[in-house]
Amino acid sequence: MESRVLKPVLAVYCAAFILFLYGPMIVLAILSFQGAGGGPQFPIIEWSTYWYRHLLGLTPPGRITQLPIGDSLVRSLTLAFMTTVVSTVLGVMTAQGFRTRFKGSGVVFYLVILGMIVPGVLVGLGMALFSNMAGIARAWWGTAFVLHVVYTFPFAFLVMLAIFNRFDRSVEEASLSLGVSPAQTFRRVTFPMIFPGVLSAMLFSFTLSYDEFSRTLFTSGRELTLPLTIYGTFSVEIYPNIFAFGVLTTLFSFTLLAIYAFLMLRAVRKGQAFKGQEAEA
């Protein structure tokens, strides 16, 4: 009786959810194949890959200039990579620290979490003011980088905290009792076992940093990151080349996800014994 009503409602909800999730992307993907003379809207006057070639500078120079994204793409990727490394390392270390209770752990926990809760625009603005006062030049690799870490570190930390929460400490103690030092124990036992979590933390940090906008807006200085550059192009006039770029960057994200899924699957298959052992204990 209940499911007769509930199921269709949930189905409609689910369909709507998927529509709103993928609809914009699909529209964007279709419009990216607009012909040379067409604009960023329907109808498609002619199917072509013109704007993809335009994006890569393969078309003869015309009225519309090439999208100035090359440098900012490299910057954003570099920044995301730097952020990923630092946030994940910090996240793992902090979560490791939280495995033993210490005085003030509650306060520290909320201090860390604050980084993902406070509004980005405010933090960005605050950082801009602060760096002006302190006489620090704003740069994507400096002020913006710090904010990216502050923002993504809590995510990495929470992921690792969840992983350590269900981690069987006796495995580490077993390693210690065999005469293996704590550092080696971490390297040989702990790290291989938490590796799936580390991957997730990295993925979070990378994607969050890669398309971070509000915190970067006031802190990146003169050299812009990719989201800022794209936003900048909106203020002139929009052409389908931005859609073509959107499709390419989405494909890039999917590639990352695929790599993540592959590594994850491998790690999980390797660590299956862990689960079996847990269930038995």
Place this chain on the structure above:
Amino acid sequence: MLALNSVSRRYGDTVALDRLSVAVPADSYVSVLGASGSGKTTLLRIIAGFEEPDAGTVTLDDKRLDGVPPHRRDIGFVFQNFALFPHLSVGDNIAYGLLYREHAPVTDAAEIAQRVNDIIRLVGLEGLASRKVSAISGGQRQRVALARTLVTEPRIVLLDEPLGALDANLRERMCDELRDIRQRLKVTFLHVTGSETEALLMGDIVAVLSRGTIAQFAPAATLFAEPRSADVARHLNAYNILSGTMESGRFRSPAAAFPLPAPSSARDGTPVEVALRFDRINVRPASSGGDAALRARFITSEFTGSSVLSFFRMEDGQLVQVVSHLSGPMPETYAKGEVYSLAFDPAETVPFFERAA
């Protein structure tokens, strides 16, 4: 020799270990018997160095152990849940300690292979070296855990309820093998368990852990025949403990009175507890009196295969258990709710005066 001297450990208000002292001789099998929550795991963890005592010292061959980090103590630990490395194969699990230990790691691959092979043969894991630890049975995992510890040749091996996760059949077999392996390697085993049969079967010496301290430390046979306190007798799960008071050299409780094995000078009114073995009681009709007999109402019986365990309740509410071994004539069946006379030889009772409050 491993010696603990007046070791205390508390968690908040709970006292896990209370000024515990014990000396474990070298090359021996010592089992520690304790109920759950008696602090037996804490005891092992303090010896291994996973935890530090609040007070007291731990020494091994006269060198202080407390304060030394666990990986520098040279003490092996076999965990109840085995704690194998899930990402390594059986062989790699066993080689792990030799490869990565801080002090004198073995770098020669041939030597490692040799030692791993030897130990695999010793514990009976031939042909499983390349298996994943998830692809072997519980008993095999237990052997891997043991082999992984033994191959590093620790000075003492601590076993924390090592057979608890195994089924009964396997447990008995592992008992024999553990003793056998220990004798061949001449290393001290300290085996903690909550099972009195396991403790008595395994240990050359049995230590009874009660109220955070060692209540008795004696060879298994001595312990069983002469428990030093009512507490110890309770742990052996083979004695009825009757509590009462002294009255002109005899035991007296609201529901029973009988003489003690030896004349006692204890004054009248002194509280006393008497241990009476389950299997030294004869159940007789209520009419047959006798000097040493308890009147009790039959409650129920449990058939355990080789024996029958019967429960009786005395008038003052104390429970009495009687074991009848089935090797003799088949015991008669008793009527529920009927009163019987439980006769015994007073010379076989063990009285305790201290702590009989």
